[in-house]
Amino acid sequence: xxxxxxxxxxxxxxxxxxxxxxxxxxxxxxxxxxxxxxxxxxxxxxxxxxxxxxxxxxxxxxxxxxxxxxxxxxxxxxxxxxxxxxxxxxxxxxxxxxxxxxxxxxxxxxxxxxxxxxxxxxxxxxxxxxxxxxxxxxxxxxxxxxxxxxxxxxxxxxxxxxxxxxxxxxxxxxxxxxxxxxxxxxxxxxxxxxxxxxxxxxxxxxxxxxxxxxxxxxxxxxxxxxxxxxxxxxxxxxxxxxxxxxxxxxxxxxxxxxxxxxxxxxxxxxxxxxxxxxxxxxxxxxxxxxxxxxxxxxxxxxxxxxxxxxxxxxxxxxxxxxxxxxxxxxxxx
Ligand code: NAD
Ligand code: DAU
Numbered sequence: 422x423x424x425x426x427x428x429x430x431x432x433x434x435x436x437x438x439x440x441x442x443x444x445x446x447x448x449x450x451x452x453x454x455x456x457x458x459x460x461x462x463x464x465x466x467x468x469x470x471x472x473x474x475x476x477x478x479x480x481x482x483x484x485x486x487x488x489x490x491x492x493x494x495x496x497x498x499x500x501x502x503x504x505x506x507x508x509x510x511x512x513x514x515x516x517x518x519x520x521x522x523x524x525x526x527x528x529x530x531x532x533x534x535x536x537x538x539x540x541x542x543x544x545x546x547x548x549x550x551x552x553x554x555x556x557x558x559x560x561x562x563x564x565x566x567x568x569x570x571x572x573x574x575x576x577x578x579x580x581x582x583x584x585x586x587x588x589x590x591x592x593x594x595x596x597x598x599x600x601x602x603x604x605x606x607x608x609x610x611x612x613x614x615x616x617x618x619x620x621x622x623x624x625x626x627x628x629x630x631x632x633x634x635x636x637x638x639x640x641x642x643x644x645x646x647x648x649x650x651x652x653x654x655x656x657x658x659x660x661x662x663x664x665x666x667x668x669x670x671x672x673x674x675x676x677x678x679x680x681x682x683x684x685x686x687x688x689x690x691x692x693x694x695x696x697x698x699x700x701x702x703x704x705x706x707x708x709x710x711x712x713x714x715x716x717x718x719x720x721x722x723x724x725x726x727x728x729x730x731x732x733x734x735x736x737x738x739x740x741x742x743x744x745x746x747x748x749x750x751x752x753x754x
Contacts, residue, residue: 424450426491427471428478428524429498431455433602434538436465438497438640443469445644454478454487456516460501464737465601478520481527488527493534493647496524499574502605503542503567504754507690510566517570518577525581528589535589536647537578541632541659542568543593546693549628554663554699555593557655564693575655582653590650592643594658595698598723599636600730604738605745607631608724611671612731613738615680619746622754625688627668630695634660635713635723645707659698660711662720673720677728687753 425442429435430453442451451471455461456478466473476483478498488494498520500506500513521537528535544555545562563572581587598608611621642658650656671683703709713723731738 422448422450423492424452424490426452426454426487426494428454428494428496429461430471431457431461431463431465431473432497432501433460433599434597434636434639435497436462436601437599437636438495438643439466439469439471441637441640441644443471452487452491454483455498458500460603462601462737479515479523481523484523484527485530488524488533489531491533493536494524494528495536495538495643495647496521497538499571500567502603503565504605504689506565506567506570510570513566513570517567518573521574521577525577525587529581529585529587533588534652535578535587536643536650537574537589537591538643539575539591539593540568540571541593541595541657541696541698542693543572543575544696547695547697549630549694551695554659554697555657556699557593557657557702564691588652590646590652591655592646592658593655593698594639594642595632595634595660595662595696597634597636597639598720599727600734601737602636604741607667608670608674608727609731609738610745611674611683612678612728613742615674615678616731616735617742621671621675621680621683622686622749623667623671623683624686624754625692627671627685628666628694629692630663630666630697632659632661632663632696632698633665633670633720634658634662634711638711638713641712642703642709645703645709649707656703656707657698657700658703658709659700660714661700663695663697665720670720673724674728677721677724
Protein backbone atom coordinates (compact mmCIF):
# COMPACT_ATOMS: atom_id res chain seq x y z
CA UNK A 422 0.00 0.00 0.00
CA UNK A 423 1.29 3.45 -0.99
CA UNK A 424 0.32 6.90 0.16
CA UNK A 425 0.10 9.25 -2.83
CA UNK A 426 -0.04 13.03 -2.42
CA UNK A 427 -1.73 14.46 -5.52
CA UNK A 428 -1.33 18.21 -6.02
CA UNK A 429 -3.97 19.85 -8.21
CA UNK A 430 -6.16 16.77 -7.77
CA UNK A 431 -9.39 18.75 -8.21
CA UNK A 432 -8.39 19.93 -11.70
CA UNK A 433 -8.88 18.17 -15.03
CA UNK A 434 -5.99 15.70 -15.29
CA UNK A 435 -5.45 15.42 -11.53
CA UNK A 436 -9.05 14.42 -10.81
CA UNK A 437 -9.01 11.86 -13.63
CA UNK A 438 -5.79 10.54 -12.10
CA UNK A 439 -7.47 10.20 -8.71
CA UNK A 440 -10.45 8.32 -10.24
CA UNK A 441 -8.08 5.97 -12.08
CA UNK A 442 -6.06 5.40 -8.90
CA UNK A 443 -9.16 4.52 -6.87
CA UNK A 444 -10.24 2.03 -9.58
CA UNK A 445 -6.92 0.40 -10.37
CA UNK A 446 -5.10 0.71 -7.03
CA UNK A 447 -7.86 0.63 -4.39
CA UNK A 448 -5.37 -0.26 -1.65
CA UNK A 449 -3.50 3.06 -2.05
CA UNK A 450 -4.22 5.99 0.26
CA UNK A 451 -4.73 9.22 -1.67
CA UNK A 452 -4.24 12.71 -0.25
CA UNK A 453 -5.24 15.63 -2.47
CA UNK A 454 -4.11 19.23 -2.03
CA UNK A 455 -5.76 21.82 -4.25
CA UNK A 456 -6.23 25.58 -3.98
CA UNK A 457 -9.59 25.33 -5.78
CA UNK A 458 -8.85 28.16 -8.19
CA UNK A 459 -11.40 28.81 -10.95
CA UNK A 460 -10.03 25.60 -12.58
CA UNK A 461 -10.43 23.37 -9.53
CA UNK A 462 -13.73 21.83 -8.53
CA UNK A 463 -14.30 19.74 -5.42
CA UNK A 464 -17.17 18.02 -7.27
CA UNK A 465 -14.62 16.45 -9.64
CA UNK A 466 -13.69 14.13 -6.77
CA UNK A 467 -17.25 13.15 -5.81
CA UNK A 468 -17.46 9.50 -4.89
CA UNK A 469 -13.75 9.10 -4.18
CA UNK A 470 -12.60 8.40 -0.63
CA UNK A 471 -9.63 10.78 -0.67
CA UNK A 472 -8.29 12.94 2.11
CA UNK A 473 -8.80 16.46 0.75
CA UNK A 474 -6.95 19.64 1.76
CA UNK A 475 -7.88 23.00 0.30
CA UNK A 476 -4.57 24.81 0.21
CA UNK A 477 -1.81 26.44 -1.82
CA UNK A 478 1.29 24.55 -2.93
CA UNK A 479 3.24 27.75 -2.18
CA UNK A 480 2.40 27.27 1.54
CA UNK A 481 5.68 25.77 2.80
CA UNK A 482 4.33 24.61 6.16
CA UNK A 483 1.34 22.84 4.59
CA UNK A 484 3.44 21.21 1.89
CA UNK A 485 6.02 20.07 4.44
CA UNK A 486 3.28 18.42 6.50
CA UNK A 487 1.57 16.71 3.54
CA UNK A 488 4.70 15.68 1.63
CA UNK A 489 6.00 14.18 4.87
CA UNK A 490 3.08 11.75 4.95
CA UNK A 491 3.46 10.55 1.35
CA UNK A 492 5.57 7.87 -0.30
CA UNK A 493 5.35 9.82 -3.51
CA UNK A 494 4.06 13.26 -4.48
CA UNK A 495 2.44 13.42 -7.91
CA UNK A 496 2.56 17.07 -8.86
CA UNK A 497 -0.21 18.21 -11.23
CA UNK A 498 -1.05 21.62 -9.71
CA UNK A 499 -0.43 24.48 -12.10
CA UNK A 500 -1.92 27.47 -13.79
CA UNK A 501 -2.49 25.72 -17.10
CA UNK A 502 -4.14 27.96 -19.72
CA UNK A 503 -1.99 29.79 -22.28
CA UNK A 504 -4.61 32.46 -23.05
CA UNK A 505 -4.81 33.40 -19.35
CA UNK A 506 -1.01 33.63 -19.12
CA UNK A 507 -1.05 36.22 -21.91
CA UNK A 508 -3.48 38.36 -19.87
CA UNK A 509 -1.89 38.00 -16.43
CA UNK A 510 1.33 35.99 -16.06
CA UNK A 511 1.73 36.55 -12.29
CA UNK A 512 -0.22 33.51 -10.99
CA UNK A 513 1.78 31.35 -13.41
CA UNK A 514 5.07 32.49 -11.87
CA UNK A 515 3.70 31.97 -8.36
CA UNK A 516 2.18 28.51 -8.78
CA UNK A 517 4.31 26.95 -11.49
CA UNK A 518 7.68 28.22 -10.28
CA UNK A 519 7.38 29.11 -6.59
CA UNK A 520 4.91 26.29 -5.97
CA UNK A 521 7.17 23.68 -7.56
CA UNK A 522 10.16 25.09 -5.62
CA UNK A 523 8.15 24.75 -2.39
CA UNK A 524 7.34 21.11 -3.17
CA UNK A 525 10.96 20.35 -4.08
CA UNK A 526 12.17 21.69 -0.76
CA UNK A 527 9.63 19.59 1.12
CA UNK A 528 10.59 16.45 -0.83
CA UNK A 529 14.27 17.22 -0.20
CA UNK A 530 13.65 17.46 3.54
CA UNK A 531 11.69 14.20 3.69
CA UNK A 532 13.79 12.20 1.21
CA UNK A 533 10.77 10.64 -0.48
CA UNK A 534 9.78 10.63 -4.17
CA UNK A 535 8.35 13.16 -6.62
CA UNK A 536 6.76 12.79 -10.02
CA UNK A 537 6.51 16.14 -11.82
CA UNK A 538 3.82 16.44 -14.50
CA UNK A 539 4.87 18.71 -17.34
CA UNK A 540 4.03 19.56 -20.92
CA UNK A 541 5.31 19.28 -24.49
CA UNK A 542 5.12 23.07 -24.71
CA UNK A 543 8.49 23.40 -22.97
CA UNK A 544 10.09 22.47 -26.32
CA UNK A 545 8.46 25.42 -28.13
CA UNK A 546 6.86 24.68 -31.48
CA UNK A 547 7.73 23.21 -34.88
CA UNK A 548 6.79 24.81 -38.17
CA UNK A 549 3.80 23.22 -39.92
CA UNK A 550 5.95 21.58 -42.59
CA UNK A 551 8.54 20.24 -40.11
CA UNK A 552 7.97 16.48 -39.70
CA UNK A 553 10.23 16.24 -36.61
CA UNK A 554 8.97 15.15 -33.21
CA UNK A 555 10.20 16.31 -29.79
CA UNK A 556 12.37 13.80 -27.94
CA UNK A 557 13.54 13.94 -24.34
CA UNK A 558 16.77 15.52 -25.67
CA UNK A 559 15.14 18.37 -27.62
CA UNK A 560 16.37 21.72 -26.21
CA UNK A 561 13.83 23.81 -24.34
CA UNK A 562 12.43 26.84 -26.21
CA UNK A 563 9.10 27.86 -24.61
CA UNK A 564 6.93 30.59 -26.15
CA UNK A 565 4.30 31.78 -23.67
CA UNK A 566 4.43 32.80 -20.00
CA UNK A 567 2.65 29.47 -19.27
CA UNK A 568 5.16 27.30 -21.11
CA UNK A 569 8.12 29.35 -19.84
CA UNK A 570 7.07 28.79 -16.23
CA UNK A 571 6.53 25.06 -16.89
CA UNK A 572 10.00 24.90 -18.50
CA UNK A 573 11.40 26.68 -15.44
CA UNK A 574 9.73 24.16 -13.14
CA UNK A 575 11.30 21.26 -15.08
CA UNK A 576 14.72 22.91 -14.75
CA UNK A 577 14.18 23.28 -11.00
CA UNK A 578 13.35 19.57 -10.68
CA UNK A 579 16.48 18.56 -12.64
CA UNK A 580 18.64 20.92 -10.57
CA UNK A 581 17.31 19.38 -7.33
CA UNK A 582 18.02 15.89 -8.71
CA UNK A 583 21.57 16.78 -9.67
CA UNK A 584 22.48 19.04 -6.75
CA UNK A 585 20.66 17.34 -3.89
CA UNK A 586 20.13 13.78 -5.13
CA UNK A 587 16.35 14.22 -5.11
CA UNK A 588 14.44 11.11 -6.25
CA UNK A 589 12.29 12.49 -9.04
CA UNK A 590 10.88 11.69 -12.46
CA UNK A 591 9.38 14.10 -15.01
CA UNK A 592 6.83 13.48 -17.75
CA UNK A 593 6.13 15.84 -20.65
CA UNK A 594 2.76 15.19 -22.25
CA UNK A 595 0.91 16.57 -25.25
CA UNK A 596 -2.61 18.10 -25.31
CA UNK A 597 -5.14 16.15 -23.23
CA UNK A 598 -8.88 15.87 -23.72
CA UNK A 599 -11.59 14.02 -21.80
CA UNK A 600 -14.14 14.44 -18.99
CA UNK A 601 -13.76 17.22 -16.38
CA UNK A 602 -11.69 19.50 -18.65
CA UNK A 603 -12.41 23.17 -18.00
CA UNK A 604 -14.58 24.72 -20.71
CA UNK A 605 -12.02 27.45 -21.42
CA UNK A 606 -9.99 24.81 -23.32
CA UNK A 607 -10.42 24.12 -27.05
CA UNK A 608 -12.32 20.81 -27.16
CA UNK A 609 -14.76 21.29 -24.25
CA UNK A 610 -15.34 24.89 -25.33
CA UNK A 611 -16.56 23.73 -28.74
CA UNK A 612 -18.63 20.84 -27.36
CA UNK A 613 -20.39 23.13 -24.85
CA UNK A 614 -20.82 25.86 -27.49
CA UNK A 615 -22.79 23.39 -29.59
CA UNK A 616 -24.75 22.12 -26.59
CA UNK A 617 -25.57 25.74 -25.64
CA UNK A 618 -26.70 26.60 -29.17
CA UNK A 619 -23.62 28.76 -29.91
CA UNK A 620 -21.23 28.56 -32.85
CA UNK A 621 -17.88 26.78 -32.28
CA UNK A 622 -14.85 29.10 -32.50
CA UNK A 623 -11.63 28.37 -34.37
CA UNK A 624 -8.60 30.62 -33.80
CA UNK A 625 -7.13 32.01 -37.03
CA UNK A 626 -6.91 29.52 -39.88
CA UNK A 627 -6.97 26.45 -37.62
CA UNK A 628 -3.90 24.94 -39.28
CA UNK A 629 -2.13 24.50 -35.95
CA UNK A 630 -1.39 20.94 -34.88
CA UNK A 631 -1.75 19.56 -31.35
CA UNK A 632 -0.75 15.96 -30.63
CA UNK A 633 -4.04 15.08 -28.85
CA UNK A 634 -4.16 12.32 -26.22
CA UNK A 635 -7.02 11.05 -24.07
CA UNK A 636 -6.52 11.92 -20.40
CA UNK A 637 -6.72 8.24 -19.36
CA UNK A 638 -3.83 7.36 -21.66
CA UNK A 639 -1.80 10.17 -20.06
CA UNK A 640 -2.62 9.03 -16.54
CA UNK A 641 -1.92 5.37 -17.31
CA UNK A 642 1.54 6.51 -18.40
CA UNK A 643 2.01 8.43 -15.14
CA UNK A 644 1.09 5.31 -13.16
CA UNK A 645 3.56 3.25 -15.19
CA UNK A 646 6.30 5.80 -14.48
CA UNK A 647 5.47 5.62 -10.75
CA UNK A 648 5.82 1.82 -10.92
CA UNK A 649 8.73 1.35 -13.32
CA UNK A 650 10.28 4.76 -14.03
CA UNK A 651 13.89 5.39 -13.11
CA UNK A 652 14.75 8.24 -10.74
CA UNK A 653 16.23 11.22 -12.57
CA UNK A 654 14.63 10.27 -15.91
CA UNK A 655 12.24 12.20 -18.14
CA UNK A 656 9.56 10.48 -20.26
CA UNK A 657 7.69 12.00 -23.20
CA UNK A 658 4.02 11.05 -23.53
CA UNK A 659 2.13 11.36 -26.84
CA UNK A 660 -0.37 9.31 -28.84
CA UNK A 661 0.92 9.99 -32.38
CA UNK A 662 -1.90 12.36 -33.35
CA UNK A 663 0.49 14.94 -34.78
CA UNK A 664 -1.20 14.79 -38.19
CA UNK A 665 -4.49 16.25 -36.88
CA UNK A 666 -4.91 20.06 -37.04
CA UNK A 667 -7.40 22.21 -35.11
CA UNK A 668 -9.61 22.54 -38.18
CA UNK A 669 -9.90 18.75 -38.46
CA UNK A 670 -10.74 18.48 -34.75
CA UNK A 671 -13.49 21.11 -34.87
CA UNK A 672 -14.92 19.54 -38.04
CA UNK A 673 -14.97 16.13 -36.36
CA UNK A 674 -16.74 17.58 -33.29
CA UNK A 675 -19.32 19.24 -35.59
CA UNK A 676 -19.82 15.96 -37.44
CA UNK A 677 -20.17 13.89 -34.26
CA UNK A 678 -22.64 16.41 -32.79
CA UNK A 679 -24.50 17.08 -36.01
CA UNK A 680 -23.71 20.83 -35.83
CA UNK A 681 -23.96 23.01 -38.94
CA UNK A 682 -20.49 24.60 -38.78
CA UNK A 683 -18.04 26.87 -36.98
CA UNK A 684 -16.60 30.38 -37.28
CA UNK A 685 -13.06 31.72 -37.47
CA UNK A 686 -12.16 34.18 -34.68
CA UNK A 687 -9.09 36.27 -33.74
CA UNK A 688 -5.92 34.22 -33.51
CA UNK A 689 -3.91 33.76 -30.29
CA UNK A 690 -0.89 36.12 -30.17
CA UNK A 691 2.35 34.16 -30.64
CA UNK A 692 0.29 31.03 -31.43
CA UNK A 693 2.48 27.90 -31.38
CA UNK A 694 2.14 26.12 -34.72
CA UNK A 695 2.83 22.45 -34.26
CA UNK A 696 3.57 20.08 -31.38
CA UNK A 697 4.61 16.46 -31.95
CA UNK A 698 5.85 14.05 -29.31
CA UNK A 699 8.19 11.09 -29.75
CA UNK A 700 7.21 8.71 -26.94
CA UNK A 701 9.49 5.83 -28.03
CA UNK A 702 11.34 5.80 -24.70
CA UNK A 703 8.13 5.37 -22.69
CA UNK A 704 6.84 2.70 -25.07
CA UNK A 705 10.06 0.70 -25.32
CA UNK A 706 11.42 1.03 -21.78
CA UNK A 707 8.18 0.97 -19.78
CA UNK A 708 5.82 -0.83 -22.18
CA UNK A 709 3.22 1.96 -22.48
CA UNK A 710 0.76 2.22 -25.38
CA UNK A 711 -2.31 4.45 -25.74
CA UNK A 712 -5.71 2.76 -25.74
CA UNK A 713 -7.66 5.57 -27.43
CA UNK A 714 -6.56 5.13 -31.03
CA UNK A 715 -8.37 4.61 -34.28
CA UNK A 716 -7.40 4.67 -37.90
CA UNK A 717 -8.97 7.95 -38.97
CA UNK A 718 -7.96 10.76 -36.64
CA UNK A 719 -6.99 8.71 -33.60
CA UNK A 720 -9.66 10.63 -31.68
CA UNK A 721 -13.11 9.49 -32.79
CA UNK A 722 -13.77 7.06 -29.91
CA UNK A 723 -12.32 9.40 -27.28
CA UNK A 724 -14.25 12.39 -28.59
CA UNK A 725 -17.49 10.42 -28.67
CA UNK A 726 -17.02 9.49 -25.01
CA UNK A 727 -16.07 13.08 -24.11
CA UNK A 728 -19.06 14.60 -25.94
CA UNK A 729 -21.31 12.16 -24.13
CA UNK A 730 -19.83 13.20 -20.78
CA UNK A 731 -20.49 16.92 -21.40
CA UNK A 732 -23.98 16.11 -22.68
CA UNK A 733 -24.83 14.31 -19.45
CA UNK A 734 -23.04 16.76 -17.12
CA UNK A 735 -24.61 20.09 -18.04
CA UNK A 736 -24.91 20.93 -14.33
CA UNK A 737 -21.10 20.73 -14.16
CA UNK A 738 -20.27 23.15 -17.01
CA UNK A 739 -23.31 25.42 -17.33
CA UNK A 740 -22.58 27.74 -14.36
CA UNK A 741 -19.19 28.79 -15.84
CA UNK A 742 -20.23 29.07 -19.49
CA UNK A 743 -21.44 32.66 -19.70
CA UNK A 744 -18.43 34.13 -17.90
CA UNK A 745 -15.93 32.12 -19.96
CA UNK A 746 -17.55 33.20 -23.24
CA UNK A 747 -17.74 36.83 -22.09
CA UNK A 748 -13.95 36.78 -21.47
CA UNK A 749 -13.33 35.38 -24.94
CA UNK A 750 -15.76 37.83 -26.59
CA UNK A 751 -13.87 40.76 -25.08
CA UNK A 752 -10.80 39.57 -27.01
CA UNK A 753 -12.67 38.94 -30.26
CA UNK A 754 -12.47 35.19 -29.73
P1 NAD B 1 -6.21 22.45 -14.61
O1 NAD B 1 -6.05 23.92 -14.78
O2 NAD B 1 -7.45 21.78 -15.07
O3 NAD B 1 -6.04 22.06 -13.07
C1 NAD B 1 -5.06 22.64 -12.26
C2 NAD B 1 -5.44 22.37 -10.80
O4 NAD B 1 -4.40 22.92 -9.98
C3 NAD B 1 -6.76 23.03 -10.38
O5 NAD B 1 -7.53 22.13 -9.63
C4 NAD B 1 -6.30 24.21 -9.53
O6 NAD B 1 -7.25 24.56 -8.52
C5 NAD B 1 -5.02 23.67 -8.92
N1 NAD B 1 -4.10 24.74 -8.52
C6 NAD B 1 -3.74 25.82 -9.25
N2 NAD B 1 -2.88 26.58 -8.53
C7 NAD B 1 -2.70 25.95 -7.34
C8 NAD B 1 -1.92 26.24 -6.19
N3 NAD B 1 -1.17 27.34 -6.11
N4 NAD B 1 -1.95 25.35 -5.17
C9 NAD B 1 -2.73 24.23 -5.22
N5 NAD B 1 -3.49 23.92 -6.28
C10 NAD B 1 -3.47 24.76 -7.33
O7 NAD B 1 -4.92 21.82 -15.30
P2 NAD B 1 -4.76 20.43 -16.07
O8 NAD B 1 -5.08 20.63 -17.48
O9 NAD B 1 -5.42 19.37 -15.28
O10 NAD B 1 -3.17 20.24 -15.96
C11 NAD B 1 -2.58 19.53 -14.87
C12 NAD B 1 -1.08 19.48 -15.07
O11 NAD B 1 -0.79 18.81 -16.29
C13 NAD B 1 -0.41 20.84 -15.19
O12 NAD B 1 0.82 20.78 -14.53
C14 NAD B 1 -0.21 21.04 -16.68
O13 NAD B 1 0.90 21.87 -16.93
C15 NAD B 1 0.05 19.62 -17.11
N6 NAD B 1 -0.30 19.30 -18.51
C16 NAD B 1 -1.54 19.60 -18.99
C17 NAD B 1 -1.88 19.24 -20.29
C18 NAD B 1 -3.24 19.52 -20.87
O14 NAD B 1 -3.46 19.29 -22.04
N7 NAD B 1 -4.21 20.02 -20.08
C19 NAD B 1 -0.94 18.57 -21.08
C20 NAD B 1 0.33 18.27 -20.55
C21 NAD B 1 0.62 18.64 -19.25
O1 DAU C 1 0.41 20.86 -25.23
C1 DAU C 1 0.02 20.68 -23.91
C2 DAU C 1 -0.76 21.88 -23.44
O2 DAU C 1 -2.04 21.79 -24.04
C3 DAU C 1 -0.88 21.97 -21.93
O3 DAU C 1 0.39 22.14 -21.38
C4 DAU C 1 -1.79 23.14 -21.53
O4 DAU C 1 -1.99 23.13 -20.13
C5 DAU C 1 -3.12 22.98 -22.22
O5 DAU C 1 -3.94 24.09 -21.95
C6 DAU C 1 -2.93 22.83 -23.73
O6 DAU C 1 -2.45 24.07 -24.30
P1 DAU C 1 -3.02 24.65 -25.69
O7 DAU C 1 -2.83 26.12 -25.67
O8 DAU C 1 -2.51 23.89 -26.84
O9 DAU C 1 -4.58 24.23 -25.51
P2 DAU C 1 -5.96 25.00 -25.81
O10 DAU C 1 -7.04 24.02 -25.51
O11 DAU C 1 -6.03 26.33 -25.17
O12 DAU C 1 -5.88 25.20 -27.39
C7 DAU C 1 -5.67 24.12 -28.28
C8 DAU C 1 -5.58 24.66 -29.69
O13 DAU C 1 -6.86 25.15 -30.09
C9 DAU C 1 -4.64 25.84 -29.82
O14 DAU C 1 -3.97 25.76 -31.07
C10 DAU C 1 -5.56 27.05 -29.78
C11 DAU C 1 -6.82 26.53 -30.42
N1 DAU C 1 -8.11 27.11 -29.94
C12 DAU C 1 -8.30 27.22 -28.60
C13 DAU C 1 -9.50 27.68 -28.12
C14 DAU C 1 -9.75 27.83 -26.63
C15 DAU C 1 -9.10 27.44 -30.86
O15 DAU C 1 -8.92 27.33 -32.09
N2 DAU C 1 -10.30 27.90 -30.38
C16 DAU C 1 -10.55 28.03 -29.04
O16 DAU C 1 -11.66 28.45 -28.68
